[in-house]
Amino acid sequence: MRRFTLTIITLLTITLQAIATDLSFSYEKFTLMGNTLQYRKAVIEGAEAKPLLVLWLHGGSCKGSDNEKQLTEVGIDSVCHYLVRNNHSAIVIAPQCPSDKSWGGVMTGVLRALVLSYTDDGSADADRMYIFGGSMGGTGTWTMLSTCPELFAAAMPVAGNPSGCDAEKVAQTPLFTVMGTADAIMKIPTVEDFLSSMDAFGAEYRMETEEGWTHEDTCTRSYTTNRLDWVFSHSRSSTAVDNIEQETAVPTSVVWFDLSGRRLSSSPSSHGVFIRQTTYDNGGITREKTITYASKNK
Numbered sequence: 001m002r003r004f005t006l007t008i009i010t011l012l013t014i015t016l017q018a019i020a021t022d023l024s025f026s027y028e029k030f031t032l033m034g035n036t037l038q039y040r041k042a043v044i045e046g047a048e049a050k051p052l053l054v055l056w057l058h059g060g061s062c063k064g065s066d067n068e069k070q071l072t073e074v075g076i077d078s079v080c081h082y083l084v085r086n087n088h089s090a091i092v093i094a095p096q097c098p099s100d101k102s103w104g105g106v107m108t109g110v111l112r113a114l115v116l117s118y119t120d121d122g123s124a125d126a127d128r129m130y131i132f133g134g135s136m137g138g139t140g141t142w143t144m145l146s147t148c149p150e151l152f153a154a155a156m157p158v159a160g161n162p163s164g165c166d167a168e169k170v171a172q173t174p175l176f177t178v179m180g181t182a183d184a185i186m187k188i189p190t191v192e193d194f195l196s197s198m199d200a201f202g203a204e205y206r207m208e209t210e211e212g213w214t215h216e217d218t219c220t221r222s223y224t225t226n227r228l229d230w231v232f233s234h235s236r237s238s239t240a241v242d243n244i245e246q247e248t249a250v251p252t253s254v255v256w257f258d259l260s261g262r263r264l265s266s267s268p269s270s271h272g273v274f275i276r277q278t279t280y281d282n283g284g285i286t287r288e289k290t291i292t293y294a295s296k297n298k
Contacts, residue, residue: 023080025094027067030114037110038067039095042080046089052232053124054079055115055152056094057133057140059219063099070096075134075158078223088232091124103133103140108147115151127153127236134158134219135185138177145170154234156227159186159218162194170194171203174234178222180213202273206230233257233277253279 025040043051056079058070070076076094083090093115101107119126131152133141138160145155146165149172158178162170177195179188188209195205208227210218256264257275268274 023084023092025071025092030095030110030117032110032113035106035110037095037098037107037114038065039093039114040067040071041094042090042092044080044083044088044090044092046083046087048089048125050125051089051091051123052128052130053115053118054083054090054092055111055129055131055144056092057103057111057131057137057144058094058096059133059135059137060102063097063101065096065098067096070094073134074220075132075223079132079228082223082225082228082232086232091118093118097136103136104143107140108144111144112148112151129153129236130231131155132158132223132231133160134222135160135215138186138219142170145173145175149173153236154231156223156231158222159183159215161186161190163190165194167194167197167203168201171198171201174204174231176206176208176227176230178208178210178218178227180210180215180218182212183215183218185215186218233275251278255279 023042023044025042028039028041030037030039056070056073056076058073058076062069062073071094076092080092083092095111095114097103097107103111115124115129118124119129129152131141131144132155133139135158138157139162140160141155141157142160142162142165145152145157146162146169149169152173155173155175156177157175159180160177177191179186179191181188191207195203195207198205206227210221213221254267255277256267257277258264258272264274
């Protein structure tokens with residue numbers, strides 16, 4: 001039985017690592033003002049003409065200089081699987097934090113410059129950049145939202161700590177966070193209190209708490225299809241439409257969602273903020289946050 005169990009674990013590890021290999025992550029390097037950041041990059045071919053961009057921030061155990069350990073995390077495989085399965089064109093960037101640093105301080109400026117290098121040259125869609133991370137990477141994700149509120153369409157900080165972040169700035173980016181009740185490292189009340197402070201700024205967020213999940217569980221099991229659907233449904237620009245000429249495209253359907261991502265059965269009749277998704281005759285889609293008002297008709 002012990003030998004059988006070991007075989008299964010070994011095969012699972014090989015399978016998870018093979019995902020990154022199949023995507024052919026290249027070895028890259030980026031330098032800003034004397035600070036060099038090694039990273040890996042995968043290009044996923046999909047339906048969109050211009051790819052979205054994913055920035056993956058690893059946890060503390062993957063620090064170093066081999067430019068390989070960050071790809072052993074299960075979470076990045078889950079995200080890449082999702083992108084391939086849903087036929088998304090994407091550039092996935094997975095940097096490795098140097099051993100003497102963390103995802104904060106000088107590294108925030110380096111990360112910002114790195115992702116902007118892909119949008120500035122037209123390689124990636126500036127309206128569809130997303131950031132993910134667990135543990136140290138989750139804390140780093142919160143930090144990036146606080147220091148670069150204009151950058152990402154949505155974020156998913158998992159098992160992270162937002163302490164010290166600017167709630168008003170973080171509130172400018174939709175986010176989905178997951179915490180585990182058995183996490184002995186990151187505390188749920190810390191995140192709940194910070195999210196409450198974001199409410200005053202009209203933040204759009206979702207938080208889910210998993211019963212019995214440890215820190216490791218939360219970092220590896222959080223990236224479900226439903227959660228990733230929510231994250232990737234967002235775009236920075238409410239008016240930008242891929243492959244649509246606004247003057248000629250014809251709307252074919254409109255679907256409404258509340259800010260938690262739940263689809264409504266009809267257009268909203270009460271006052272509030274909702275997400276309106278419009279599909280056009282050439283396949284393009286727009287999503288925009290809309291304020292609705294209660295009807296005055298009796």
